Every structure is written in structure tokens, then in C-alpha cells.
Amino acid sequence: MRWLHEKDIENIAIGATVLGTGGGGDPYIGKMMALSAIKKFGPVQVVSVDELNENDWVLPASGMGSPSVLVEKIPSFEQLSAPLQAYEKACGKKTDVVMPIEVGGVNSLIPVAVAAMNRIPILDGDAMGRAFPEAQMVTFHLDGLKPKIVTIGDEQGNTVTIEPIDGFWSEKLARNITISMGGSSIVCDYGITGEQAQKSVIPGTLTLAQEIGALLSQTRTASTHPIEQMLRLLKGYRLFKGKATHIERGIQGGFTRGIAQFAGTDDFSQQACTLHFQNEHLLAELNGKPIAMTPDLIAVLDEETGMPITTEGLKYGARVVVVAFPAHEKWRSPIGIETAGPHYFQYPYDYQPLESLVKEHANK
Amino acid sequence: MRWLHEKDIENIAIGATVLGTGGGGDPYIGKMMALSAIKKFGPVQVVSVDELNENDWVLPASGMGSPSVLVEKIPSFEQLSAPLQAYEKACGKKTDVVMPIEVGGVNSLIPVAVAAMNRIPILDGDAMGRAFPEAQMVTFHLDGLKPKIVTIGDEQGNTVTIEPIDGFWSEKLARNITISMGGSSIVCDYGITGEQAQKSVIPGTLTLAQEIGALLSQTRTASTHPIEQMLRLLKGYRLFKGKATHIERGIQGGFTRGIAQFAGTDDFSQQACTLHFQNEHLLAELNGKPIAMTPDLIAVLDEETGMPITTEGLKYGARVVVVAFPAHEKWRSPIGIETAGPHYFQYPYDYQPLESLVKEHANK
Known part of the structure; x- marks a missing residue:
């Protein structure tokens, strides 16, 4: 059984910034959030895509918005977790595993913090294999899955639950809500079963980020x-x-x-x-x-x-x-x-x- | 027991347009929706504010957006009802009485249509005593009530549930979501108990609208x-x-x-x-x-x-x-x-x- 400890976060932050150079914003904010969550709630278990049970409920958590703004608006623990709670309420399912929607900057580490807070494992894989700027740019979309529920929270405490008709409306509404919220938000979308995850998730990317980080931070x-x-x-x-x-x-x-x-x-x-x-x-x-x-x-x-x-x-x-x-x-x-x-x-x-x-x- | 029949709708439409001359949009669309809902689902019982039980759950339904756009985007029965269903899901309470948030143009008649479709009575009263253009301009706000849940639907089938921290965030988020939806939407917000309604609702305004209409449409x-x-x-x-x-x-x-x-x-x-x-x-x-x-x-x-x-x-x-x-x-x-x-x-x-x-x- 593999666990992420405080010492692992730095390497993931570095590696994830290579895989997403916009990176969903300053990786240091993600690092800070993941570190403080692990410090407070303990290490996070890492689950590989192979290890998922077909009925596991896997929920991505991520930050949305402009990196320039995210730097100014650091979410609290409460804000970080509100979209997951709203998602569980809307779909009626408890989350078994949290996953990164993209492996890049802040967005590799926000789900680690969310997983730590809720004492849920994190999936070693993501839906981009890198970072992309828009919400529908995920392998779920390529595989024809639709984001039936999208939940959004801001650092003020506002929470929004969207039930969009498709991925483009999901992106449009979530993006505009994020702008209304001041330019950055925390989002959960594309909740999937373990079975769907095994078809659509790009596996091993959290570990890959950690390896890249280890490689770049080794003694020369x-x-x-x-x-x-x-x-x-x-x-x-x-x-x-x-x-x-x-x-x-x-x-x-x-x-x-x-x-x-x-x-x-x-x-x-x-x-x-x-x-x-x-x-x-x-x-x-x-x-x-x-x-x-x-x-x-x-x-x-x-x-x-x-x-x-x-x-x-x-x-x-x-x-x-x-x-x-x-x-x-x-x-x-x-x-x-x-x-x-x-x-x-x-x-x-x-x-x-x-x-x-x-x-x-x-x-x- | 008083009921609204098809023949009553015309007078409400006229009177409500006096009370709200922006009127939440073309009253004819509201009229059409109320008429076709009553035709399909039967007449709507009218409940006065005095007749409410203190534990009744009263839910306002209204249209939001620019009248210029609403004219082009007529909601279906399904769209009309989706925000009420989303509200019930979010708050866990069945709606006992629908009410107009404002007595003005389309917004006096949208709740009549929603009430007809769901076979629920309509309240004879509103939260403005006229029409105002913004969502926080309601007696509920003056009385310190907060819109804890706001649900929004569009004619595409998108549904959004907001849990805002206060009335200003409610207005800001709902307005921007409505703009994203193309400029008009159906909204439920400020669900209240019968007891709260008796404190905050301006009573008798649906009847007042009907009287004004009767007066203006009488044989000269x-x-x-x-x-x-x-x-x-x-x-x-x-x-x-x-x-x-x-x-x-x-x-x-x-x-x-x-x-x-x-x-x-x-x-x-x-x-x-x-x-x-x-x-x-x-x-x-x-x-x-x-x-x-x-x-x-x-x-x-x-x-x-x-x-x-x-x-x-x-x-x-x-x-x-x-x-x-x-x-x-x-x-x-x-x-x-x-x-x-x-x-x-x-x-x-x-x-x-x-x-x-x-x-x-x-x-x-």
C-alpha cells in the first residue's frame, strides 16, 4: 500500500509543473494546501487504476480559473471540501476515491488536499495526461462521457451545482460562474465508476510527476x-x-x-x-x-x-x-x-x- | 375556495403590467404559459396569505433576464418546472404553495403556470408589491431573510443550484448564469415557511392585479x-x-x-x-x-x-x-x-x- 507523505509533495509539484506549464496556476499554492492537509489529516493512500473496484465512485477535484487570480485567492479547507460535499448531495453517492482531473501545477495537488481532508485515497492517474485549460478537454469527453453534475465553490463560501446538458454547457456555465466568483474556484465534475475510470483515465501520471520531480531535484x-x-x-x-x-x-x-x-x-x-x-x-x-x-x-x-x-x-x-x-x-x-x-x-x-x-x- | 381559470388570466396579465411596466418581460408570454398550463392541468387554487399554515412550504418561481431576450426564448413546461424540482431536491421539502416573487408582467403568470403543472395552489401575494429588476429587491431581503438556495433552469435543459452566502451573491451569480444561458431563465429562490410568508409577503397583489385588469378591460x-x-x-x-x-x-x-x-x-x-x-x-x-x-x-x-x-x-x-x-x-x-x-x-x-x-x- 502506497501513501503520500509531506516529503512527496514537493516532487509532485515540480513534476506536475513540467506536465502542465500553465499548470492550473502556481504549484506552490497547491503544494501549500496539500502539505497543510496532510499535516492536519495524515498521509493519503495512493490507489492505482488497476486496483479500483468496478463499483468504486471516483470523483475528480480541481481548481478552475486564471492562474493570475488564483494566486490572490487561496481557498480555505472548508472551501476546498464544499464542492465534494455538494457533489455527494447531488448524486447521492459517497466518494470512494478522489482523482486529479489534470496532472499539472495546482491541480495535481488540490485533489491530494481534498483526499487528505476527507480521508479518502487518491487515484494515480488523471483525465488529461498533462494539463489543458478547458474543462471539456478530458479523456472522459473523448470517450463520450458527459459531466452530468458539476459543483463549484469559491473562497467566500458560495456553492453552485450545475446539471448541464453536455460538456460544452458545463464548460461555459462553470467558466462564467468562476468569473463571477472573482476568477477562481474549486470544481468537482465527471464523477465516474471504477469501471469507467479503468477505460478513460490516463494511468500512472501522479507517479510520473513524482518521478520527474525526483529527477529534477536530485543532487547533481x-x-x-x-x-x-x-x-x-x-x-x-x-x-x-x-x-x-x-x-x-x-x-x-x-x-x-x-x-x-x-x-x-x-x-x-x-x-x-x-x-x-x-x-x-x-x-x-x-x-x-x-x-x-x-x-x-x-x-x-x-x-x-x-x-x-x-x-x-x-x-x-x-x-x-x-x-x-x-x-x-x-x-x-x-x-x-x-x-x-x-x-x-x-x-x-x-x-x-x-x-x-x-x-x-x-x-x- | 377561489380558483384561477383560463378566463382570469387576461385580467391578471393586464393588471400585472401596470404594477410592473418592465413587467419581467412581455406579459403575453406569461399569459400563454399560464393559459396552456391551466388548459392542460386544470384551474389553480388561490390561497390568501392569511390561509397559510405556519409550516407550509412556500416557493417563489419567476423568470429572470432581459425582457428583450425572453421574447425569443419561450420555456417549455419541462423547463418551467425543473427549477422547482431542483429546489425540492436541494432543500429536501415538497412545495405546498407556489408564489410570485413579483407581481409584474410575465412574473405574475409564470408561477401560475408552475402551480398548475404541479397541481399546487398559488399564493395571493408577492415579495415586491410591484415589479423590480433585481433579485435582492424583495421584502424577504428587507426582513433579513437570505436566499439559501437558488435554482435556475434554461430552455436548453441546463439546471443550476446556487447556495449563495447572501442576497447580493445570489443576484450576482444568478444574473451571470442567466446571461451565460443566453439572457433569460426560470428561477426559484427564497423558499419560506407559511409563518415567514405571513411576515414578509405583500398580501393580495394577485387579486389587485386582477382587479386592475378587470377595470381596464370593462366595457367603457x-x-x-x-x-x-x-x-x-x-x-x-x-x-x-x-x-x-x-x-x-x-x-x-x-x-x-x-x-x-x-x-x-x-x-x-x-x-x-x-x-x-x-x-x-x-x-x-x-x-x-x-x-x-x-x-x-x-x-x-x-x-x-x-x-x-x-x-x-x-x-x-x-x-x-x-x-x-x-x-x-x-x-x-x-x-x-x-x-x-x-x-x-x-x-x-x-x-x-x-x-x-x-x-x-x-x-x-
């Missing part, structure tokens, strides 16, 4: 750079090295949207990279041409330490390495690309897999 | 003009007679806001009147000076027939009489004026009672 030896080790672990690519020369960031419809530009250094001098983000980095252009695009994962790492830099934390002058990792195969299906591909975010490109784009670029 | 005799009869019934004042020369109307934050200007005719020639509205007429200026202001009731009547003209239905060139009626005493208390007085709506006047303003004007 003379051997391989941690970025190289991570690329190997995740089968990823180093796309660019440079420094941030221009960042534009604005709150738009409840998201932090913007671009970041970088001038190349070392082996990338004379080259330029632009990242486009909506909470998450969604499109990387190298010298004006796309080199990685959503649903593949783009991350910005500190050139020295390999530590992930969130879209929120990125500052002018930062020296970075831009990396990218192939999305889980579920996201590369036609419905995956329709749901979270570049067109959905109004970027003017047809989706091309990371591997092809990198190969194309190398052949020039 | 040579004797008194129906407008004069109505002024006597409601202790009101004839403020102005003229024709509409300019109307400005826009959707703003989920409301229809604007102004209407009139040039005087007959005994008011050489004079000018401006009405300011937010769903309801809220401020009347005569020759640039206030002559009636919210929470007192301002209504625009067809000069010939005395029939009420809604803020929505008012057209360039219309020949009208502007009348006003003193608000119920609950609204003239300090908290009443704070809640629904001119400052709340950002009009630059301190509240003065209709009677004083009229007297002041007459003495000039």
Missing part, C-alpha cells in the same frame, strides 16, 4: 544534465535554448492568454522562438514556423536547473530551454485533435505530430 | 375614464400626458436599460417628460426635475384605453399618460430605499416620496 552529478534525463523518461525533444525578450499576458474570458518571445543562445543563436499560451503553452514557433503544437506538451525549463517555469512565472530575461513531449495517443485521435488541437484555440495550423515537425525541421 | 361607459378609476383604486397620480419623441434602449449586464422622452400634449403642452428605466421605469423627470422615483411605481398607459405599455413595447409616437403610485410602506423604510431607491440605480437624486414631489410641483 557530473553525468547527464537532468533535462536530458527527463527527455529520455518522457520521450521528448529539446526544441530551443534562449532568453525571454518579450512577454504579453492578459486576462481574457477567465484565462491568462498571451505570447512569449525568445532570442536564441548557444546552438540556437540567430534563431527565435515564440510560444503562444492560454494558461498552458499551446503552440511553439521556431523562426516563424510551428515546431510543436497542442495537444502535444510544450514546457519551458530553467536552462541551469531544468526546473519548469510556469506561463505565469516566466519573466523577461529568463534563460530557458524549450522542450516538448508527445501527447498520449488518446489526444492524437480525430476527436482528441478536434477537442484540444490548434484550431480549437484559433491558431492557424492543422495539427502535426511533434515527431514530424521536429524531423521536418532537422531536414532543412 | 360615458362615466369616469378607466385611468381615473385606477388612480383612485391605487391612490395614484397622473403625472403627464404626451407623446413619445425619443427612445433609447440597450441590453446592459442582463438588463434592458434606457430612457424614453415625451413631448406634452393637451394640459401638458410646452412641457416635457423623461423616463429612465432598467426593465422597470425607475425615474420620471418633468421639465428636467424629478417627479417620481423608485421605489414608487411609475407606469405608462395608453392615453385612449388606459392599457399599460411595457418599457419593451413603448414605441416612437405613442400617445400616453404617465402615472405613478406610492410604494408599499416596506419600501419607504431606510433599508427599502437603500435596496431599491434612486442611488442604487445610480440616479443622482435622494429619494423623495411621490406625494411630496407632486405637491412641490403643484405649488410652483
Whole structure:
């Protein structure tokens, strides 16, 4: 039986920030919440997707809203738990296992805190395999599941229960309610049985985050750079090295949207990279041409330490390495690309897999 | 025992439009809904406030949103009833009596339809004694009651249950959800016991609306003009007679806001009147000076027939009489004026009672 203790939280926070570089907001808030919940309520049991019973009731818990705002509005324990209680009331089922809806920043750790508070295990898996900015961008949606109930709480104590007709109304209503609540909220949606979880959840991602974190925070030896080790672990690519020369960031419809530009250094001098983000980095252009695009994962790492830099934390002058990792195969299906591909975010490109784009670029 | 039959609906629709000239939207939609519900489910029993048992559970049902939009989005029977069902689920109590939250246009008749469908009586009374545009402008709020649960449904089939911390959050969340739903919705809020209803409800207003309607739709005799009869019934004042020369109307934050200007005719020639509205007429200026202001009731009547003209239905060139009626005493208390007085709506006047303003004007 595996348990998450206080000492495990730091690594999950680091790793989850690589997997979601918008990351659902500052990972430190999630870390703080998970740490204080474990301190108060004890360690959290981790359950793998295989270990679920088919009738277990699995409930995702997450934060919604703009990372810029979340930093200013830290939820209390009471707020953290209110959406779970509202969900149980609305559906009439006790929650057996809490799960992260996405493994990224604050959203890997909010469910850990919720699980700790309610003394329920946490599932080792999520519904994105990374972080995405919108609520319907989940494998549940790709598999045709509908969010029949969505519960939302804010730090004031307001609670809202939505029974939407489909995933798009769920997103629209929840997003606007979150904006009304001041820009951030805690959400439970897509409650599922263990059987459904075994079909739809991307397994092992909490452990993966923890491994990435362990790798980046290990004592450095003379051997391989941690970025190289991570690329190997995740089968990823180093796309660019440079420094941030221009960042534009604005709150738009409840998201932090913007671009970041970088001038190349070392082996990338004379080259330029632009990242486009909506909470998450969604499109990387190298010298004006796309080199990685959503649903593949783009991350910005500190050139020295390999530590992930969130879209929120990125500052002018930062020296970075831009990396990218192939999305889980579920996201590369036609419905995956329709749901979270570049067109959905109004970027003017047809989706091309990371591997092809990198190969194309190398052949020039 | 009194019952509402199909033949009673027309008069309520007319009278309620006098009491709420924004009227919560086109009264014809409310009329249509009430008529078709009575046709399908039978007549509706009317219960007076005195007849309530102290443990009866009384639930208001109403429409929310901009009248301009409501006209385009007629709710089905299913939609009409979904918020009541969601409310019962959330509070765990069966509804004994449905009530209008306001007696005005569509909102006097939506609860009649809801009552008919669920074969529950309707209360002869409301929480405004007229119509007001915002959800917290109810006698319940003046009496310190909080909307602990608010349920909202749209014509798509989405249902939302809010547990707000107070009336202002209730209004803010419900209004924004209504905007997300496309601009109109059906709402249940402020469920109360019979005992609370006897303290807070303004009694007899459904019957009053029906009487006003009867009076305006009677066969005309040579004797008194129906407008004069109505002024006597409601202790009101004839403020102005003229024709509409300019109307400005826009959707703003989920409301229809604007102004209407009139040039005087007959005994008011050489004079000018401006009405300011937010769903309801809220401020009347005569020759640039206030002559009636919210929470007192301002209504625009067809000069010939005395029939009420809604803020929505008012057209360039219309020949009208502007009348006003003193608000119920609950609204003239300090908290009443704070809640629904001119400052709340950002009009630059301190509240003065209709009677004083009229007297002041007459003495000039």
C-alpha cells in the first residue's frame, strides 16, 4: 500500500509543473494546501487504476480559473471540501476515491488536499495526461462521457451545482460562474465508476510527476544534465535554448492568454522562438514556423536547473530551454485533435505530430 | 375556495403590467404559459396569505433576464418546472404553495403556470408589491431573510443550484448564469415557511392585479375614464400626458436599460417628460426635475384605453399618460430605499416620496 507523505509533495509539484506549464496556476499554492492537509489529516493512500473496484465512485477535484487570480485567492479547507460535499448531495453517492482531473501545477495537488481532508485515497492517474485549460478537454469527453453534475465553490463560501446538458454547457456555465466568483474556484465534475475510470483515465501520471520531480531535484552529478534525463523518461525533444525578450499576458474570458518571445543562445543563436499560451503553452514557433503544437506538451525549463517555469512565472530575461513531449495517443485521435488541437484555440495550423515537425525541421 | 381559470388570466396579465411596466418581460408570454398550463392541468387554487399554515412550504418561481431576450426564448413546461424540482431536491421539502416573487408582467403568470403543472395552489401575494429588476429587491431581503438556495433552469435543459452566502451573491451569480444561458431563465429562490410568508409577503397583489385588469378591460361607459378609476383604486397620480419623441434602449449586464422622452400634449403642452428605466421605469423627470422615483411605481398607459405599455413595447409616437403610485410602506423604510431607491440605480437624486414631489410641483 502506497501513501503520500509531506516529503512527496514537493516532487509532485515540480513534476506536475513540467506536465502542465500553465499548470492550473502556481504549484506552490497547491503544494501549500496539500502539505497543510496532510499535516492536519495524515498521509493519503495512493490507489492505482488497476486496483479500483468496478463499483468504486471516483470523483475528480480541481481548481478552475486564471492562474493570475488564483494566486490572490487561496481557498480555505472548508472551501476546498464544499464542492465534494455538494457533489455527494447531488448524486447521492459517497466518494470512494478522489482523482486529479489534470496532472499539472495546482491541480495535481488540490485533489491530494481534498483526499487528505476527507480521508479518502487518491487515484494515480488523471483525465488529461498533462494539463489543458478547458474543462471539456478530458479523456472522459473523448470517450463520450458527459459531466452530468458539476459543483463549484469559491473562497467566500458560495456553492453552485450545475446539471448541464453536455460538456460544452458545463464548460461555459462553470467558466462564467468562476468569473463571477472573482476568477477562481474549486470544481468537482465527471464523477465516474471504477469501471469507467479503468477505460478513460490516463494511468500512472501522479507517479510520473513524482518521478520527474525526483529527477529534477536530485543532487547533481557530473553525468547527464537532468533535462536530458527527463527527455529520455518522457520521450521528448529539446526544441530551443534562449532568453525571454518579450512577454504579453492578459486576462481574457477567465484565462491568462498571451505570447512569449525568445532570442536564441548557444546552438540556437540567430534563431527565435515564440510560444503562444492560454494558461498552458499551446503552440511553439521556431523562426516563424510551428515546431510543436497542442495537444502535444510544450514546457519551458530553467536552462541551469531544468526546473519548469510556469506561463505565469516566466519573466523577461529568463534563460530557458524549450522542450516538448508527445501527447498520449488518446489526444492524437480525430476527436482528441478536434477537442484540444490548434484550431480549437484559433491558431492557424492543422495539427502535426511533434515527431514530424521536429524531423521536418532537422531536414532543412 | 377561489380558483384561477383560463378566463382570469387576461385580467391578471393586464393588471400585472401596470404594477410592473418592465413587467419581467412581455406579459403575453406569461399569459400563454399560464393559459396552456391551466388548459392542460386544470384551474389553480388561490390561497390568501392569511390561509397559510405556519409550516407550509412556500416557493417563489419567476423568470429572470432581459425582457428583450425572453421574447425569443419561450420555456417549455419541462423547463418551467425543473427549477422547482431542483429546489425540492436541494432543500429536501415538497412545495405546498407556489408564489410570485413579483407581481409584474410575465412574473405574475409564470408561477401560475408552475402551480398548475404541479397541481399546487398559488399564493395571493408577492415579495415586491410591484415589479423590480433585481433579485435582492424583495421584502424577504428587507426582513433579513437570505436566499439559501437558488435554482435556475434554461430552455436548453441546463439546471443550476446556487447556495449563495447572501442576497447580493445570489443576484450576482444568478444574473451571470442567466446571461451565460443566453439572457433569460426560470428561477426559484427564497423558499419560506407559511409563518415567514405571513411576515414578509405583500398580501393580495394577485387579486389587485386582477382587479386592475378587470377595470381596464370593462366595457367603457360615458362615466369616469378607466385611468381615473385606477388612480383612485391605487391612490395614484397622473403625472403627464404626451407623446413619445425619443427612445433609447440597450441590453446592459442582463438588463434592458434606457430612457424614453415625451413631448406634452393637451394640459401638458410646452412641457416635457423623461423616463429612465432598467426593465422597470425607475425615474420620471418633468421639465428636467424629478417627479417620481423608485421605489414608487411609475407606469405608462395608453392615453385612449388606459392599457399599460411595457418599457419593451413603448414605441416612437405613442400617445400616453404617465402615472405613478406610492410604494408599499416596506419600501419607504431606510433599508427599502437603500435596496431599491434612486442611488442604487445610480440616479443622482435622494429619494423623495411621490406625494411630496407632486405637491412641490403643484405649488410652483
